[in-house]
Amino acid sequence: MIAELGHFALILAFAVSLYQMTVPMIGAAKGWPGWMDSARPAAMAQFLLTGVSFAALTVAFVTSDFSLKLVYENSHTAKPMLYKISGVWGNHEGSMLLWVLILALFGAAAAAFGGNLPPSLRARVLGVQASIGAAFYAFIIFTSNPFLRLANPPFDGRDLNPLLQDPGLAFHPPFLYLGYVGLSMAFSFAIAALIEGRVDAAWARWVRPWTLAAWMFLTIGIALGSWWAYYELGWGGFWFWDPVENASFMPWLLAAALLHSAIVVEKRESLKSWTILLAIMAFGFSMIGTFIVRSGVITSVHSFASDPARGVFILAILAVFAGGGLTLFAVRAGEMTAKGVFQPVSREGALVLNNALLAVSAFVVFIGTMWPLFAEMMWDRKLSVGAPFFNQAFTPFMIALALVLPIGAIMPWKRATLSRALRPLRGALLFALAVMMLVFAVSTGRSAIAVIGAGLGAWLIAGSVAELMLRTGRSGWSRILRLPRADWGKAVAHSGLGVTFIGVGLLTAWQTEDVRVARIGEPFDMSGYQITLTDVSEVQGPNYVSTMATMDVARHGRTVATLYPEKRVYPVQAMPTTEAAIDNGIFRDIYLVIGDEQADGGWAVRSYIKPFANWIWAGSILMALGGLISLSDRRYRVAAGARRAQPASVAAE
Amino acid sequence: MRALFLAILLLVTLPFAAFAVQPDEVLDNAALEARARQISQKLRCPVCQGENIDESNAAISRDLRLYVRERLVAGDSDTEVIDAVVSRFGEFVLFEPRARGGNLLLWLAGPLMALVALLVAWRFLRGRAGLQSPPSDLSDAEKDRLRQIMRD
Numbered sequence: 164m165i166a167e168l169g170h171f172a173l174i175l176a177f178a179v180s181l182y183q184m185t186v187p188m189i190g191a192a193k194g195w196p197g198w199m200d201s202a203r204p205a206a207m208a209q210f211l212l213t214g215v216s217f218a219a220l221t222v223a224f225v226t227s228d229f230s231l232k233l234v235y236e237n238s239h240t241a242k243p244m245l246y247k248i249s250g251v252w253g254n255h256e257g258s259m260l261l262w263v264l265i266l267a268l269f270g271a272a273a274a275a276f277g278g279n280l281p282p283s284l285r286a287r288v289l290g291v292q293a294s295i296g297a298a299f300y301a302f303i304i305f306t307s308n309p310f311l312r313l314a315n316p317p318f319d320g321r322d323l324n325p326l327l328q329d330p331g332l333a334f335h336p337p338f339l340y341l342g343y344v345g346l347s348m349a350f351s352f353a354i355a356a357l358i359e360g361r362v363d364a365a366w367a368r369w370v371r372p373w374t375l376a377a378w379m380f381l382t383i384g385i386a387l388g389s390w391w392a393y394y395e396l397g398w399g400g401f402w403f404w405d406p407v408e409n410a411s412f413m414p415w416l417l418a419a420a421l422l423h424s425a426i427v428v429e430k431r432e433s434l435k436s437w438t439i440l441l442a443i444m445a446f447g448f449s450m451i452g453t454f455i456v457r458s459g460v461i462t463s464v465h466s467f468a469s470d471p472a473r474g475v476f477i478l479a480i481l482a483v484f485a486g487g488g489l490t491l492f493a494v495r496a497g498e499m500t501a502k503g504v505f506q507p508v509s510r511e512g513a514l515v516l517n518n519a520l521l522a523v524s525a526f527v528v529f530i531g532t533m534w535p536l537f538a539e540m541m542w543d544r545k546l547s548v549g550a551p552f553f554n555q556a557f558t559p560f561m562i563a564l565a566l567v568l569p570i571g572a573i574m575p576w577k578r579a580t581l582s583r584a585l586r587p588l589r590g591a592l593l594f595a596l597a598v599m600m601l602v603f604a605v606s607t608g609r610s611a612i613a614v615i616g617a618g619l620g621a622w623l624i625a626g627s628v629a630e631l632m633l634r635t636g637r638s639g640w641s642r643i644l645r646l647p648r649a650d651w652g653k654a655v656a657h658s659g660l661g662v663t664f665i666g667v668g669l670l671t672a673w674q675t676e677d678v679r680v681a682r683i684g685e686p687f688d689m690s691g692y693q694i695t696l697t698d699v700s701e702v703q704g705p706n707y708v709s710t711m712a713t714m715d716v717a718r719h720g721r722t723v724a725t726l727y728p729e730k731r732v733y734p735v736q737a738m739p740t741t742e743a744a745i746d747n748g749i750f751r752d753i754y755l756v757i758g759d760e761q762a763d764g765g766w767a768v769r770s771y772i773k774p775f776a777n778w779i780w781a782g783s784i785l786m787a788l789g790g791l792i793s794l795s796d797r798r799y800r801v802a803a804g805a806r807r808a809q810p811a812s813v814a815a816e
Numbered sequence: 817m818r819a820l821f822l823a824i825l826l827l828v829t830l831p832f833a834a835f836a837v838q839p840d841e842v843l844d845n846a847a848l849e850a851r852a853r854q855i856s857q858k859l860r861c862p863v864c865q866g867e868n869i870d871e872s873n874a875a876i877s878r879d880l881r882l883y884v885r886e887r888l889v890a891g892d893s894d895t896e897v898i899d900a901v902v903s904r905f906g907e908f909v910l911f912e913p914r915a916r917g918g919n920l921l922l923w924l925a926g927p928l929m930a931l932v933a934l935l936v937a938w939r940f941l942r943g944r945a946g947l948q949s950p951p952s953d954l955s956d957a958e959k960d961r962l963r964q965i966m967r968d
Contacts, residue, residue: 364962398836398871405866433944507941515941519933527926534913534922542918547860549868549911556926680839758838767839798965 166231169219170310173260176212176267177300179205183270183293187286191358199286203274206289209296210264210271217251217264220309224251230316233257233309239322239735241706249333250323255457255473256309258336262453263299265337265344270296273348273373280369287355288348295347298480306473322706322735331391339384339411343449345377346414349421350446353439354488357495362435367428370442372794374425378418379790385411386783397741399754399771401670401779404553409532410452413525417445420521423514431503431511431576436496437518443492447485448525454481455532506578513571517564524560531556565619565664568657569626573633587633591625606672616668623661627654648796656789659782666778673774680765686717690772692753693717699757699766707731709742712757712766716746728757752776836871838878843885852885855897859884860909868911 183205190198224247229235237254238247252261270292277285352370356362393401402408421441427434454477505511531548538544569591574584599618606613631654635643677689686695698713710730716723726744746753751774758767843849856870861877869877880901887897902910915923
């Protein structure tokens with residue numbers, strides 16, 4: 164009964180989205196206020212209905228209602244409650260429902276907080292947003308209905324893929340979807356602006372917070388996924404250049420470019436058509452990501468059970484929205500006249516360079532991801548493109564980006580000189596060189612990655628500090644705290660990138676690994692640590708059997724940590740997983756994995772020392788935090804409030 | 817039938833339960849072992865989804881790892897080892913596509929695109945610098961309002 168209610172609510176939401184994508188659009192075209200304003204309650208209703216539908220599916224999972232096919236295929240009575248709830252989106256149908264729920268959430272948020280938008284723009288934004296919703300509602304209802312019943316409900320379900328039975332599943336997909344779907348707002352704003360034929364500073368100011376929020380969520384989502392892979396997959400890799408990772412990385416790169424180009428539109432009324440194009444592409448790549456994951460054209464560890472019919476449907480959605488958006492862009496972009504005049508060497512120029520580098524690096528990821536598909540179609544060659552290619556083809560652009568970032572960030576608008584921009588950065592440059600020499604001295608005979616990564620990281624961080632000091636001037640602490648939050652956000656996010664650079668560089672170059680047969684009670688040495696396997700026992704978990712080892716790690720005779728790496732078997736899915744045990748530290752992680760019992764009594768054991776591993780994710784958190792600080796900047800709120808006070812001056816946008 | 821399938825799956829997967837390089841595979845010669853690891857990371861497991869043979873738990877990956885080490889001990893160079901594996905399994909197992917033939921395009925795509933992007937950006941920037949600021953189409957009241965917003 165509840166499932167049918169959810170199904171019905173979903174169909175109603177589809178109907179509401181059909182209303183919302185047509186009536187307000189007609190209203191905006193004809194100038195009928197009532198028709199335009201009906202978009203707001205419609206957006207609210209749509210969110211409510213989708214929410215009811217999602218809640219119904221959650222109830223089915225929580226109560227283990229195996230008469231639902233989806234619950235039977237992805238759940239089990241013995242599964243812990245956390246995974247019953249997060250299992251709702253641990254499958255294709257449920258994750259699509261989460262996707263449209265978030266889409267509707269963004270629509271409702273735009274309706275709720277869009278009080279300061281001109282009515283026609285608001286109506287069009289909500290109309291475009293609803294049209295995306297309608298396409299995905301149709302996709303769910305016609306190809307991926309989560310509410311299908313089974314005629315003969317079985318006693319128990321088939322359980323969730325054990326790899327997904329992890330707290331990571333509770334947070335990684337929702338954040339990732341908030342990011343993906345958040346970019347739909349930038350897309351809707353771009354399409355609405357194209358229809359309106361007007362892009363100006365005010366438009367950029369409205370679209371930027373949404374993009375910033377989406378980028379922030381995407382940053383957190385990707386970082387969570389990377390961290391999850393790090394501890395779950397058992398060898399401590401943090402990035403695999405897997406097609407699905409790439410699918411989330413491309414929108415991230417483009418969203419980062421969009422954030423920066425929107426600044427130029429806002430401050431200098433230039434780069435307008437490029438910004439619109441970026442907004443369309445960023446969401447287009449979000450949808451390409453969905454297509455890659457759902458269609459199975461490119462095999463990946465992430466793929467849910469893939470189905471050609473679904474792939475074709477998503478490809479059609481992609482063609483309509485990306486194709487339609489780009490066509491509209493081609494027709495209308497000529498009307499976007501740039502106003503700002505500036506010299507090539509200026510903040511504007513630096514941001515153009517930033518955009519060029521980010522867009523090209525996204526292109527490299529794209530072509531590498533699609534190349535196997537392309538080669539098979541063109542030459543019937545089955546080939547692979549993996550980490551070695553991406554590391555070589557992608558990294559140079561990131562190095563270039565990091566090199567110019569602090570210089571560009573410190574340049575004034577309109578006109579700058581290189582020598583004057585470099586002057587306040589002399590200290591930062593010296594600091595970065597010192598760090599490089601230190602790293603070089605410590606790691607003689609090892610790869611250059613450590614030196615480059617740490618040097619660039621130090622350069623980014625010190626450059627951000629130098630910029631804050633420059634903005635503060637001589638007046639010191641009282642002023643530094645009163646700097647606009649946007650300045651702080653920028654400094655924090657750029658430093659975060661630096662921290663991640665350091666983490667990636669040092670971890671890649673300095674990690675050590677040891678594979679051996681360990682006997683119980685016999686310690687072995689590894690990179691200055693003494694590791695002892697003290698015990699191995701069988702432990703019964705709620706829905707798995709675990710082989711749990713107890714391992715002591717000591718340094719200079721003092722115990723550093725006692726770790727419990729596990730090897731689990733989930734009988735329902737007949738699948739083994741490793742649960743690495745990690746001792747987290749600021750400067751190193753100790754990462755232990757237990758393997759099989761050997762014929763002569765010992766146990767296979769794998770140990771890693773991973774220096775600076777946590778810096779990768781700490782940097783990501785800093786980047787997201789920088790976005791959050793920037794988002795809380797006064798001008799987003801003040802401009803909003805001021806507009807409500809003076810509704811007559813709409814034309815001043 | 818299903819139960820049988822599960823049982824077979826259990827038999828096949830359990831001996832290699834989530835553990836890639838086994839201790840008995842590791843070579844005594846550290847330099848050779850390091851080379852073997854490097855090579856393994858460039859070779860794709862032929863039956864898995866996007867894993868290299870160094871990370872993979874599949875039986876065939878183990879065989880390939882052992883084969884790579886065998887060749888290295890026999891004195892083959894890195895290229896020779898990789899060539900030998902590719903000649904058996906095809907270029908599908910190469911995670912680093914060779915930069916020749918059509919694949920040259922893949923390797924050159926990034927640098928070429930960067931060149932194009934920089935050229936376009938430069939032309940745009942030159943164009944911007946040469947322009948005169950166009951007359952504003954805002955009224956004075958609107959400009960005041962805009963200034964007020966921008967100041968906040």
